[in-house]
Amino acid sequence: MKWRPRRQAWLAGALWMLGLGTAGAQPMIEPGQDKVLRVCQDPNNLPLSNRAQNGFENKIAALFAQQLGWKLEHAWFPQRMGFIRNTLRAKEEHADHYKCDLVTGVPKGFDMAATTRPYYRSSYAMAYVKGNGLDRVRSLDDIVALDAAQRSKLRIGAFAGSPVTEWLLENGLMEQVSWYQSQTGDADQYPGEVIEKDLAGGKIDIAFAWGPIAGYFARHARTAPIVAVPLTSKPGMKFDFEIAMAVRHSDKEFRQRIDGLIAANAAKIHAILDQYGVPLLEQGVPASGPSNTPSASSASAAKTP
Template identity: 75%
Template sequence: MRRRPFLATRPAPRVATRIATRVVTQLARAGLVAGWLGCLAAPAAAQSAAAEAPGADKVLRVCQDPNNLPLSNRAGEGFENKIAALFAQQLGWKLEHTWYPQRMGFIRNTLRAKEEHSERFKCDLVTGVAKGFELAANTHSYYRSSYAMAYVKDHGLDKVRTLDDLLALDPSQRKKLRFGAFAGSPVTEWLLQNGLMEQVNWYQSQTGDAEQYPGEIVEKDLASGKIDVAFAWGPIAGYFAKRTRSASIVAIPLQSRPGMKFDFEIAMGVRHADKDFRQLIDRLIDANQGKIQAILEQYGVPLSALPPPQSSPP
């Protein structure tokens, strides 16, 4: 292919000057028009954003799991349900829920999802996230708990109060035990280090079955004798140990040790852009810490002291 000379692709100097002048004039006019239109649109956009801001219509919209006691359920029987209701009452706002199972896609389908044909988000507050959760801005922590070990009383384990006590059992007795644990939980490392992996029934915290719930490890399998020791998040172990009537179950909080953390602070989550709303929730948490603790104790949640709240990042 014959290459065209570079100069032949450019206009002559005088023509180029006239074209450049017209282009600059057109751009300037377009800029003025765009700026004028922007000035007109800005107040409307600001008003729209204000109208869609969390709580602008005095509704507290929370994102919760419909079947995850003791945290929450559709009937409003969980402690996260009660705390959300407390906040709505104190604000004088209506309380609304967006229900979605706590599994992969939860934030995408709740906190970050918008109502159909609207710019309003489906919900504005996730009522339970581990401190440091990155997909949402964290509020002040409102409780601190730990993983727990649960077993049925009068089945030969009554003197076991720590993980070391479990290891100190007679080897012939320990080898007969069946452990229940959630895959990926902090206790997994301890089980691995102590050669107990072959004795474990593994559970999934996130499944495709909306009817399953984490408490089954205690309420069903531990109570029925399918497993001898259950390792679960403390609020789950404590609640179902207290509620199960078919067996007398004890739940013992696990103490963190070097290189193995079992206790975690729990906060709430909001969108990163909703700074004013986050500060409002922080104030509610701080002002109601006594009432929150009383609710948690009713559910058998093992509690540890919270550190003093730190200022939320700007």
């Protein structure tokens, strides 16, 4: 029977190499057990977040840390393929905790993690330079109603795979589109470039983007005044989404704590969002209902789920 200890030792070693062994493994602490709020955020995606902590997700995370009385730490990673694997699910090397415990912006129902209650609802938007012949455009129907010659000359910027793609296809505008990628391999690129650089610079005439991005860069345009108009969802064509936060499926108590912070700070969160020009829609109502209209303050200001 001398082979058994050797076989068991070999099996234990194999399991350890696969990351399945438990002997000698350092136990992982629960989120907040060491009074640190670890958040996963994109280092270059204003107005959501950036490494200088100038985004609204940065401000909301700082608010939560302050109220908890915890230290705030960040795990920076571009929001592209592999984001959850490299942040929320990644263990910090030689430490007793994960790299982060909270993702500060995901669509409601995001299936790669457990989502909190939504903390805002917004929609995709279209943006154009004021005074360039599109000032009367306040909806998708207004684009369709443009003179055929003007419509055929429109240079359009849109993100591949975004909800507006179907509308562009239905209205025969696909050949006039310059396509952008929301998840690129270049860490220096960011979604707001479509408005801040290409729209403002005259490369395109109209841009379709996630509302928080369109509203923010329209408000901060430097070279030309830009108008951002939130899109209204249509039957079978959804442009508005509720945004929540995300934790690991196993962190049920932590999710409840974050839910409590979102509920208790609803007014402060919306004030932060309004400062960034985010078009805000009323939460928990049908997309086609009468309340599917941005607040006056958000409309006047005028990352992609």
